[in-house]
Amino acid sequence: MQQLLANYKRLLRLTESKFHRYMFDKVNWNGRLVGILGARGVGKTTMILQHIKETMDVNRCLYVSAEDFYFASHKLVDLADDFCKMGGEYLCVDEVHRYEGWSKELKLIYDYHPDLKVLFSGSSILDINKGVHADLSRRAVTYTMYGLSFREYLELFEGIESRPYTLDEVLEHKVEMPTNFRPLMYFRRYMEKGYYPFALEDDYEQKLVGIVTKTLETDIPEYANMNVSTGRKLKRLLAVIAESVPFKPNMVTLAEMLSISRNNMADYLLYIEEAGLITQIRDQTGGVRSLGKVDKVYLENTNLIYALAKADKAETGNVRETFFMNQLHVVDDPITSPVSDFMVGDRTFEVGGRNKTQKQIRGVENAFVVKDDIEYGALNVIPLWMFGMMY
Numbered sequence: 001m002q003q004l005l006a007n008y009k010r011l012l013r014l015t016e017s018k019f020h021r022y023m024f025d026k027v028n029w030n031g032r033l034v035g036i037l038g039a040r041g042v043g044k045t046t047m048i049l050q051h052i053k054e055t056m057d058v059n060r061c062l063y064v065s066a067e068d069f070y071f072a073s074h075k076l077v078d079l080a081d082d083f084c085k086m087g088g089e090y091l092c093v094d095e096v097h098r099y100e101g102w103s104k105e106l107k108l109i110y111d112y113h114p115d116l117k118v119l120f121s122g123s124s125i126l127d128i129n130k131g132v133h134a135d136l137s138r139r140a141v142t143y144t145m146y147g148l149s150f151r152e153y154l155e156l157f158e159g160i161e162s163r164p165y166t167l168d169e170v171l172e173h174k175v176e177m178p179t180n181f182r183p184l185m186y187f188r189r190y191m192e193k194g195y196y197p198f199a200l201e202d203d204y205e206q207k208l209v210g211i212v213t214k215t216l217e218t219d220i221p222e223y224a225n226m227n228v229s230t231g232r233k234l235k236r237l238l239a240v241i242a243e244s245v246p247f248k249p250n251m252v253t254l255a256e257m258l259s260i261s262r263n264n265m266a267d268y269l270l271y272i273e274e275a276g277l278i279t280q281i282r283d284q285t286g287g288v289r290s291l292g293k294v295d296k297v298y299l300e301n302t303n304l305i306y307a308l309a310k311a312d313k314a315e316t317g318n319v320r321e322t323f324f325m326n327q328l329h330v331v332d333d334p335i336t337s338p339v340s341d342f343m344v345g346d347r348t349f350e351v352g353g354r355n356k357t358q359k360q361i362r363g364v365e366n367a368f369v370v371k372d373d374i375e376y377g378a379l380n381v382i383p384l385w386m387f388g389m390m391y
Contacts, residue, residue, distance in 0.1 A: 001082060004070055008063045015049040019156045021197075022164065022391045023047060023145045029055070033110050033118050035132065035142035039276025039300070040123040040211045042147045043197040048092050048121060061090040066099035076102065080109045080116060090117045097122040097219075103135035110139050123219070129274065130223075146330050147195040147301055150187065150388025157200060158186055165389045167332060167344065171368060173377065175386050183375055187385045191319060195303040195326075208307045212238065212277060220271045233258045234268060238299070241278060242309035246318050247297040269297065276300055279325055281336050295336040298322045316353070320372050320384060324351050327387045339364060351384065 021043055028034065029051055036044050052061050062083055066076070076099055080091055091109075096102045102120075109118060120140075122128040132140055154160040165175050177183070193199045198207060216238070217231035236258055241247040249269065255262035272278050281296045299305050302323050305314045321341060328334045328344060337343040340350040340360050348367040350360045354374050361367035371377065372384040 001079070001086075004062065004064050004068065004079075007068070008061075009058075011049055011063065012053050012058060015046060015053055017050055017054055019152075020050065021047050021145070022149065022152060023143060024050070027051075027143055028141060029119070030117070031141050032114075032116075033106065033136065033140045034120075035128065035136075035140050036119070036121040036145055037128050037142055038121075038123065038145035039147070040215060041196045041198060041208070042145055042276075044121045044123070044145055045094055046197065047145070048094065048119060052090070052092065056090055060088055061092070062088055063092040063094065065094045066097070066102065067095045071099055075105065077105045077108050077112075080113060080118075084113050084116055088116065090119070092119045092121075094121050095123060096120040097128055103130075103132065107135045107139065110136075123215075146326075146391075147303075148190075148197060148199075149327060149330070149391045150190050150194070150385060151391070153190045153194040153199075153388075154186060156197070157194065160186075162389060164391050165386075167328075167390060170386050170390065171347075171382060173382075175389050183383070183385045184373065187388075190388070191302040191323060192306045193303060195301040199303075205307050208303060212304070212308070215275050215277060216272070220275055224267070224271055230260070233260055234272060237268065238272065238277060238304075239308055241297055242299055242305050243315070244297075244318060246321055249294055249297055266294075269294070277304065279329060281325060281334065281342075283336050283338075298325050301326045316372075317351075320351050320353075320370075324349070324370060324384065324387055327390060331390050340367070 024047055027036065036048065038044055049063060052058060052063060076093065083091055106118060106120060109116065132142055148156065151162055151164060154162065160178060160181065162177060169175065193204050196208065198204065201207065213235065216234045217228060220226065220234065221228065221231045237254065251262050251265040255265050260268065269278070269280060273280050277300050279298050279300050280294045281298065283293050283295045299322055302319050305319055305322060324342065325334055332344050334342045334344050337348050340348050342349045346366055348361055348364050349370050350356065350367070351370045353372050356369055356371055358369060361369065368380045368382050370382050370384050370387070374383050377383050
């Protein structure tokens, strides 16, 4: 326990409070059992430590990582019991999915210690979702956290602040930025190295590839009882998606290419999606989160394209559509359009470069052309970068 407390206090000292993620004010931190889910590297740990440092009595809180060697010989439920006897009131368990039987023990902690508030987080939302639904239903409130929006990137790395805008405000050209703001110079940087909060660290691309590798070769195989060689095949599948324009899944072709059973392909794609590495866009019978037929598959964000496909193979159209999808699905539920690229509600969107015409959406009501390489738009022409200002 003393070593856990020492590690916790050290992490608090190292935590900066200059910048808050978009989720900071959305989480009900006072809930008895709260979960923050999301892919590896999006900043969950930092946000949790910021909350403790800025708003809590740090001496009545404890932050632990379930990956700590302490849990090789100690139970989480026993830690909670000892912590409560010491006057503890707020327990935060990070990387909770790395602890076997975590959901059952959190249920016991919830039932045995009504005065203890517990916050848990997990990078692999595969096992997290399974545990929440099986053991913590009606007990836990969960939130899903994504990487940096373009707006957050501007504030964190460039010192340019702006409030979040709604989709309606973006489409009505109400986004206001500082005088002489030139968005495109920052937008290019963001697309390549700006989605993850560790973007300015050395060897960013290598660290990002490391996150992908650990997700595919450790997190998913452990959850789905796969062997290591299958995890490596998932990496090849991800590379195919990264280089596509965008990727339209053909299960038979994919299965033959990767020497995987066709019957398993849909499950493998779902595992990778649940782990936060891809997004499957569905047709009009369902959206990103629904059960409609999968029409297109994108990498979850543009940084993954540049890290996995390399810049010389990052197809421009794919990058543009990936950014649009990535920013929209945090606040809404885009689907594929039968006549254009995307639909959000009753709105149709055609995404392209500065020379994209109205031809594709001619005669379509409530339709917009989303153009890259322009700073500002007019009428139904909206700059692509502005869709990054919504969270």
